[in-house]
Structure formats: structure tokens, C-alpha cells
Amino acid sequence: MNDAAAKPMNDAVAKPIASLDEIRFDNRFTAALPADPDAANARRQVMGACYSRVEPTPVPAPRLLAHSAETFDLLGFDAELASDPQFAAVFGGSTLLDGMDPHAHCYGGHQFGNWAGQLGDGRAIALGEVVDRSGQHQTLQLKGAGPTPYSRTADGLAVLRSSVREFLCSEAMAHLGVPTTRALSLVATGGMVMRDMLYDGNAELEPGAVVCRVAPSFVRFGNFEIFASRGDHDTLRTLADFVIDADFPHLADLAAPDRYVRFFDEVVQRTADMVCEWMRVGFVHGVMNTDNMSILGLTIDYGPYGWLDDYDPDWTPNTTDAAHRRYRFGTQPHIAQWNLMQLANALYPLIGEAEGLQAALDGYVPYFEQKWSAMMAAKLGLPRLDGDGDSELATGALGVLRLVETDMAVFWRRLASVETAEGIDPAGRIAPLADAYYRPDEVTDEHRSATSEFVERYAARLRSLGISDEARAEAMNGVNPKFVLRNYLAQLAIDSATGGRPEAIGELLDVMRRPYDEQPERESYAALRPDWARTRVGCSQLSCSS
Numbered sequence: 001m002n003d004a005a006a007k008p009m010n011d012a013v014a015k016p017i018a019s020l021d022e023i024r025f026d027n028r029f030t031a032a033l034p035a036d037p038d039a040a041n042a043r044r045q046v047m048g049a050c051y052s053r054v055e056p057t058p059v060p061a062p063r064l065l066a067h068s069a070e071t072f073d074l075l076g077f078d079a080e081l082a083s084d085p086q087f088a089a090v091f092g093g094s095t096l097l098d099g100m101d102p103h104a105h106c107y108g109g110h111q112f113g114n115w116a117g118q119l120g121d122g123r124a125i126a127l128g129e130v131v132d133r134s135g136q137h138q139t140l141q142l143k144g145a146g147p148t149p150y151s152r153t154a155d156g157l158a159v160l161r162s163s164v165r166e167f168l169c170s171e172a173m174a175h176l177g178v179p180t181t182r183a184l185s186l187v188a189t190g191g192m193v194m195r196d197m198l199y200d201g202n203a204e205l206e207p208g209a210v211v212c213r214v215a216p217s218f219v220r221f222g223n224f225e226i227f228a229s230r231g232d233h234d235t236l237r238t239l240a241d242f243v244i245d246a247d248f249p250h251l252a253d254l255a256a257p258d259r260y261v262r263f264f265d266e267v268v269q270r271t272a273d274m275v276c277e278w279m280r281v282g283f284v285h286g287v288m289n290t291d292n293m294s295i296l297g298l299t300i301d302y303g304p305y306g307w308l309d310d311y312d313p314d315w316t317p318n319t320t321d322a323a324h325r326r327y328r329f330g331t332q333p334h335i336a337q338w339n340l341m342q343l344a345n346a347l348y349p350l351i352g353e354a355e356g357l358q359a360a361l362d363g364y365v366p367y368f369e370q371k372w373s374a375m376m377a378a379k380l381g382l383p384r385l386d387g388d389g390d391s392e393l394a395t396g397a398l399g400v401l402r403l404v405e406t407d408m409a410v411f412w413r414r415l416a417s418v419e420t421a422e423g424i425d426p427a428g429r430i431a432p433l434a435d436a437y438y439r440p441d442e443v444t445d446e447h448r449s450a451t452s453e454f455v456e457r458y459a460a461r462l463r464s465l466g467i468s469d470e471a472r473a474e475a476m477n478g479v480n481p482k483f484v485l486r487n488y489l490a491q492l493a494i495d496s497a498t499g500g501r502p503e504a505i506g507e508l509l510d511v512m513r514r515p516y517d518e519q520p521e522r523e524s525y526a527a528l529r530p531d532w533a534r535t536r537v538g539c540s541q542l543s544c545s546s
């Protein structure tokens, strides 16, 4: 039944979907898993069910602000579909299509290290599953589409600024090659939403918006945790078996309890892969609670995330986390491991012994280190980090990045242009790196000599390997992005959209489409963060209020 290689229902390769009523749904999640018997859309604890059926709340004046051509293509949607006047109504939550089965997931989670009980999709409503061009199921999910039984004390809505950020970052991450949920569309609702952006008593009305997200599954660690926490092992097993059959079909033939151990082992690896990619590109998720951890190892729930401008492993964009900075850049690999331990605890009742889960969990650190080592080697343009001082080169590069306020993305691109020939004056050799300094006047002779010491060792190593400068630059520029979704760039797009020029969102997305290319005509998008953005709300500080 859940054969991932099933024939594409949308048969899109032959014929793109040219009208909304041609979209076919195949809702595996709601067909296979227990539903909440209570049909009322009222906030409550939901027992023994994986989801509640709930319809999006119609919005006053849906208007499509942006869409992703690549996600259209993934789903086999014809580009023309975006200009169908009904498109915004459907993906803003006002109109349902035949075959949709809208529902909200029940899940729990550990928030900031503490068990928080039932959370659930408080403002996300999955519309249903389609089959993409490669034959894989994809769930279409609206975020900000109105209250659900899981909305607790909140309104179920999302504001334009956070929706622009989610839309853009999902797609920017995909173009960078980082595992992520995708974004299909961004619709302004025409309604207003009350938010206290910095939680300082200054609530204001802001324009509302809805993003349609797309992923093979939106199941999170917290979907398992909720049933384990309640001792509901039957539903826990039903969910685990469904996820394995649907999303890990290569494990489907394994018997219990092996299948659960192998499943967990794969989640460990996918999570490590994802976080390693975040470290490569300088992404800080900001809210790595277990309800924001995808079982597929996809980056999910773009809230107060941020990108490192200057390289500071202690930085977090999330002001809600300012006191402890649990989710700062440098701790992400460790937090992922902590979250995996919570998932292991949740799966334990299915297995009844800790050994296999523990072994998989113990595998996290060596697996991550191996990934990290390969990733750092690639950033440096080396084939691998092996014995001859290569690890010291990797830590050396990160050490140089921390000497003075240095832009991470610019540094790696400039390092690619450092010449390695013998006999170059050391001051000249490090000259390209100067472009990455935020405060050039603070760079001392001591900094320069520490930088030189690293760069001379690096150049010598490259010479010994016989790697040409051209080949190295090309390889490095393929893994060190020139363009990342700097916080202030997203904020400028939000400002434009709020001021009536939503085209700015599509324009920025267009830059982020080719993050590794030089795009010389777009140099300003790759420049150091301007000084005004250093402290501006939305650029350096973000809260969970969205």
C-alpha cells in the first residue's frame, strides 16, 4: 500500500497539472492512523489519536504574494496555476479541493529542555498528500490557517513578516542543498493579526499571511513522545509502523523490534547530516525543541532562525532564548543529540531493552565527527582531513574566523582566492581575507601574524598535495555559499512587502536560487551586513512571536 515507488498519481511528467481540480490526493496519514473522534474545533487534550480533522478558517481577501517555481515543478504543477484566481483562495485556506482531508497533528515536545506535554499543530493544517513527479508522497500543509484543537491559548494565525521569512528560508535552504521542508506559496490573507513582537507590552496589528509548506512527512520527534508520555503504547506502535512503512520503506520488511532500532539509527544519521549542513552554511535554527525536529531530518519550523554574519558560535537570533542561549550556533550538534535521546526514550517501550537504541545513540558522535570532518575538508578545498595536520587546519580556520569580527560567508569565499604559490609575501597572501573584517581598524599586527601563520600552513599543505588554485577555488565555491539569506536581507524584503511591493520577495528568492554562483551583478547581496542592521529588530533580534 505504501510503496514509495508507486506510479505518480499526478502523472505529471507527461502532463503538468494545469488546473486546481486536476490535483489528486492520496491521504495515507489520515487513512492509516487513528483520528480524534471529536469533530469540534475546540482546544482540548486529544487522547489515543494521531490527528484531529479541522478545516482552515476562510480569510477575508487572499492574495498570492510569492510562489516557488521549483516546488511547483516538484509537484508537477503548471506555472500557469499561480495565476488562477482560485489559487490564493485554496492556499490561503478559504477553499478546499475535492480529495483534501484537512487535519492537525497531535504531538508533544521538550521545549528548552523541559517536557511541555501536548503541543500539536496549533496553527498548521495539513490539507492532504499528493504524489510528486518522482512518485513520492508530499503533504501540503498551511501554516497560519486558523485555530485547531491544539492552539492552546493562541490564535492559530501567522503574520506576514514571519511568513516571508519561512517562505524564503525554506527555498534558500533547498537551493543550498540543506535538507528542508519546502514552500509552495505565500498568501496574504487580507486580515490583521495582533502581535507583541518583542513581548514587551507593545502589541500591534500586523498583516496576516499563510505559507503552504510541502514535505514527504511533517512527523516530528514529538509525535512519538506524546504517546510514550501517556503510556499509550498501542498508538505509539501504530504511528511508528506507519512512518516506517511510508517513509522508510527499505526497513518495512524487518521484524519488530529490529525495525524500530534500525529506524532510530537512520533518524540519528539524518539528523546529524542536517545539523552538519547547518554548520557548513552558518544557519542557526533558534528553537530546536523536540517538536521542531523532523523525523526525516528536514529543517522544519522556520521561526526565530538566523544566519551568522560575523562568525560567533555563541550567537543565537532568538531573544526568547537570550538568557541561556541553549540553541546558539555552536551547540546545535549537541542539542540534536539531546533531542535524539528524547526520541530514543519515546521509542523504548516498543523495544523493551535499551541496548540497540543506546548503541545507535552512541553512534551519533562518531558519525557526526566523520561528517563534520568531510564537510570541513570540502570547505578548505582538501580531499579529506587526514593525518598531516589537516585537522589543525580546520580548527585553525575557525580560530582565525574568531580572532576579530569576521564575516563567515565572505571569509570562506575569500579563502578560496588565496594564492598558494611559494615565495608570495605573507602580507599579500592574506590580503583577500581583509574584505571579511567588520572592523578593519581593530585588526592588529598580532591578528595579522596569527592569520598568516594559518594561511602559510594551508598554502604549504595545498602545494604538497599538488592542488591547483583554480581547481581548489572551484571546489570550495561549490560548498561555501556566496549568497545566504542574511537576516537583514529578509527584513528588507519584509519591509518592501509591507510597503506594498511584494515583488521584492521573489527578487530575493531569485538571488538565493544560485547561492554558489558569482552573480557579479548582485554583489550587494553578498556584502557584509550593513552597520544599521547590527541592532535592528528583525535583523539581529527575533522572538518566537510570529
Ligand code: AMP
Pocket: 119, 120, 121, 122, 123, 124, 150, 151, 152, 154, 155, 156, 157, 158, 287, 289, 291, 292, 301, 303, 544, 546
Ligand atoms: P513553535 O515553538 O513556534 O514551533 O511552537 C510551539 C507550539 O506552539 C506548537 O504547538 C505550535 O503549533 C504552537 N503555536 C505557535 N504559534 C501559535 C499560534 N499563533 N497559534 C496557535 N498555536 C501556535
Ligand code: MG
Pocket: 291, 292, 301
Ligand atoms: Mg513548531
